């Protein structure tokens with residue numbers, strides 16, 4: 721069986737909206753990319769020209785198209801999406817009379833940066849700069865934003881480009897953060913081969929050492945990935961534990977007693 725078939729699908733996504741409050745504002749663009757897709761996909765109000773000509777704030781068809789992609793994912797990756805994008809999306813779906821999203825696991829790069837780094841700013845561009853990622857968000861001035869809010873087509877196209885660039889940046893930031901943040905998502909649970917990197921699925925792991933496992937007792941082997949440098953812990957089998965104890969714990973106690 722192809723291992724990719726059973727791997728969870730990760731969706732990177734971001735909303736561009738006309739404002740911050742979902743009861744007053746609407747979606748302009750839904751930018752997203754599944755991890756197995758070659759490039760981001762943009763769905764915007766301009767993809768529904770008839771609706772847009774009738775009412776430039778009508779995001780019903782856009783919500784429906786976004787829903788199809790959101791619901792096909794096993795993990796959402798977004799930046800500040802826990803607090804903004806997911807809530808805004810749920811609100812617009814509800815107001816448009818759409819069925820609700822199922823509960824889906826998420827990874828918020830803003831939250832990961834806040835919890836694991838000590839940076840002056842956790843904004844996506846600041847975080848990318850800190851991680852030495854050379855891509856930049858496109859600059860969006862307030863005039864473009866104001867026009868896009870009113871349905872001005874060239875400005876919406878510009879907002880779409882902004883969303884596209886955001887997803888490219890988000891994906892690169894995530895690739896670095898996922899090996900720094902302690903195991904939130906263990907790829908081995910979904911793979912036929914348990915001897916892979918928990919973070920990226922690479923099969924070449926370098927065994928570093930064997931350590932006691934404080935949470936449950938016993939011992940684990942600590943491995944580091946050759947590709948992403950992420951840490952993966954492997955439980956030792958009973959015979960491996962016995963061998964380790966014989967050679968190390970008992971061996972050292974013999975030395976301690978001078979026998």
Ligand SMILES: [Zn+2]
Pocket residue numbers: 917918919920921922945946947948949950
């Ligand atoms: Zn890896």
